[in-house]
Amino acid sequence: MESSFAIIAEPNRRAILKLLASSEQSVGEIERRLRMPQTSVSKHLRVLREAGLVESRVEAQRRVYRIRPEPLKEVDAWLDPFRRFWSAHVDALERHLERMEMEEGPDGKGKGK
Amino acid sequence: MESSFAIIAEPNRRAILKLLASSEQSVGEIERRLRMPQTSVSKHLRVLREAGLVESRVEAQRRVYRIRPEPLKEVDAWLDPFRRFWSAHVDALERHLERMEMEEGPDGKGKGK
């Protein structure tokens, strides 16, 4: 479960991260807002913490969690090579795709001959 | 396995996508370049195809695969709320974090005090 990619593959963890992106929250707040069992929240927070995606601060009996954004940079960086496909010059991409489709019917199901 | 997040959680699939990001490739080319068993490549390609992350074109007995970038936009969009944490100047972020620590939580759920 090392990689950030695996961490954010889990929908509940994404929900937690998204919530924390707006502002830090205690476990109980997360529990109530996302309507998920406390035990489940704690376990996901543990995974997130060990992966460095969140960190916690103790406040009385509560633990307040907040985002640690660094690991997400890895994901952002990985996306980079794909951004050219949808950002910037769409023209070049379209020409590229059209060239590829020219060679055979679109989507290849064709028995082409 | 619907979500793109789950799809890219797998390292070999990320490798395939990355390779295809540079240019389209046949199954055999992927097999050789990534040094992974053909059966494995085919299976990952199936997953990627069903998730809409790649599409294939038939060329004689070969299937040439290429990127379909759209689904990755979802991932890119999800990252958006976190970008503010690392983009721009760090000062603003620090002030932001400090502000959050100050507040007791905008929740209103507060057990009064």
Place this chain on the structure above:
DNA sequence: CTTTTATATGCCTTGACAGGAATATGATTG
């Protein structure tokens, strides 16, 4: 100290999924 509140941990079951080997499908060439 006892009780209550807040959070964490352990155990167990279940399901999903990756990998490997063998095989099936399908197109190409002779």
Place this chain on the structure above:
DNA sequence: CAATCATATTCCTGTCAAGGCATATAAAAG
């Protein structure tokens, strides 16, 4: 047609992670 090349699919197995439940830890309040 048979032989061959390229890719897909099936079956099996091991692993790993998520969810539920009970329980442990720890701080606060009475």
